[in-house]
Each structure stands twice: as structure tokens, then as C-alpha cells.
């Protein structure tokens with residue numbers, strides 16, 4: 269087991285990619301706090317159509333401990349409480365995965381300024397807040413790790429004027445944070461997923477989904493497990509000398525742009 273008895277927080281862990289990360293961590297022996305707005309998993313129109321059980325139940329079936337902490341990561345008090353409760357419940361914190369994210373489709377003339385604030389509030393400000401609040405606890409760990417889930421859209425336009433800039437900012441924030449906290453032996457890296465089969469894709473048309481598959485070099489879309497395995501690697505001892513990096517896990521999507 270690569271993460272035996274490590275204590276992790278996965279934001280947005282009730283559904284999609286976050287659920288995939290939490291379950292791969294549990295497979296590797298970690299205890300996981302699921303920090304999400306609601307416990308029931310999202311069911312998508314195209315993907316994840318039949319997911320029903322809460323992530324914590326699946327974690328417990330794998331023989332490790334899970335806890336659900338109802339939290340809006342855009343709210344400083346709520347994320348501070350979630351981190352504190354995790355530390356009190358498990359006795360520390362080793363790994364933070366900032367995965368919770370939202371996408372509001374539309375260009376500059378469609379989305380409102382409030383929409384822009386919401387996307388940036390979760391996808392960038394929320395990532396900053398939980399990173400800031402977790403670092404004092406990660407300093408106490410011998411294995412401190414931060415993993416930020418960005419996007420292939422960090423590297424190009426086309427996902428709207430809030431989502432893509434917020435993800436690009438996360439990629440650069442990883443570099444800045446790495447310089448700051450390397451002295452404590454904490455690593456911080458980003459994973460940039462391509463198209464992963466989750467409910468976040470519900471806004472797309474079937475034709476747009478076909479186009480996305482054509483642009484993916486490998487002949488399938490990604491699954492939450494694919495991102496989960498990359499996170500296991502970054503959280504493991506094998507990645508102890510990797511920090512400030514952004515790793516594309518996209519089936520070759522970005523190779524064509």
C-alpha cells in the first residue's frame with residue numbers, strides 16, 4: 269500500500285473526479301475526509317448515471333476510515349472548520365487535494381459578473397484559502413502533499429472567461445507555493461485533466477462530446493480513476509522530489525493544441 273494510514277482531505281469528494289481520487293487513496297490505505305457541499309453523489313446525463321452510494325460508504329468497504337464534512341469551499345469559515353475537524357478526528361493531516369470545481373458555460377456576453385465571481389470563488393479563491401489554512405497542519409507531517417486539480421483548459425482558451433483563467437492561475441499558484449513551502453518538505457503540484465467522464469459534462473451536446481473524443485489521442489475518455497492513480501503517485505513516496513509541477517492527464521488532448 270502506497271499511502272497506508274496517511275490522512276487526506278479531498279474537496280468535492282462526493283462525486284466525479286474527487287470520488288475517484290478518494291477511492292484510490294483508500295485502496296492505498298489512506299483515511300479520507302470528504303469535504304463537499306452534499307454527501308449524495310451527482311448523477312450525470314451522459315456519465316455517472318447510476319452512482320448512488322456516498323463516497324464514505326465505499327471508503328469503509330475498502331477497510332479504511334472516511335468522514336463526510338459538509339462544506340462550501342468558497343466560504344472561509346466552513347473550509348477552516350473542515351480542516352480543523354479533519355485534524356481533530358484523525359490526529360493530523362498529510363495530504364490536501366483541492367478538487368472541488370465548477371464550470372458555468374458561456375462567453376463574456378452570456379455569463380454574469382456574479383457567475384464569474386462564483387467560478388473564480390470556488391476554482392481559485394477556494395483553492396488558495398484551503399491551501400493557506402492547511403499548510404500549518406501539513407508542516408507537522410513528514411509526508412506533506414498538496415495536489416491541485418486544474419485542467420487542460422489552463423493552457424488555452426475555449427472554456428469561458430472565468431474557468432480557463434482560474435485554472436491557469438492555479439497552475440501558476442502551484443509554482444509560487446512550491447517555492448514558499450519546499451523548505452518544510454511539503455510538495456505541491458497540479459494535475460490538469462482532459463475530458464473525464466463525470467456529471468460536469470452535462471452542458472455539452474452529443475456532437476460536442478464526439479468532437480472532444482476526436483481530439484483525444486487515446487481512443488477513450490478519462491475516468492475518475494485515471495486522475496485518482498495520478499494523485500496516488502504524487503502523494504506517494506515515489507514523488508517526494510516532484511514539486512511545482514503541473515502534470516497533464518488528458519489522454520493526449522493537449523498534444524494537439
Ligand code: NDP
Nearest residue numbers: 280283284285304305340341368369419463464466467468
Ligand atoms: P463534478 O461536477 O462531477 O463534481 C464536482 C464535485 O465538487 C461535486 O461533488 C460538487 O458538489 C463539488 N463542489 C462544487 N462546488 C463546491 C463547493 N463550493 N464546495 C464544496 N464542494 C463543491 O466535477 P468533476 O469531478 O468533473 O470535476 C472535479 C474537478 O476536476 C473540478 O475542479 C474540475 O474543474 C476539474 N476538471 C474536470 C474535468 C472533467 O472533464 N471532468 C476536466 C478538467 C478539470 P455538488 O454536487 O453539490 O455540486
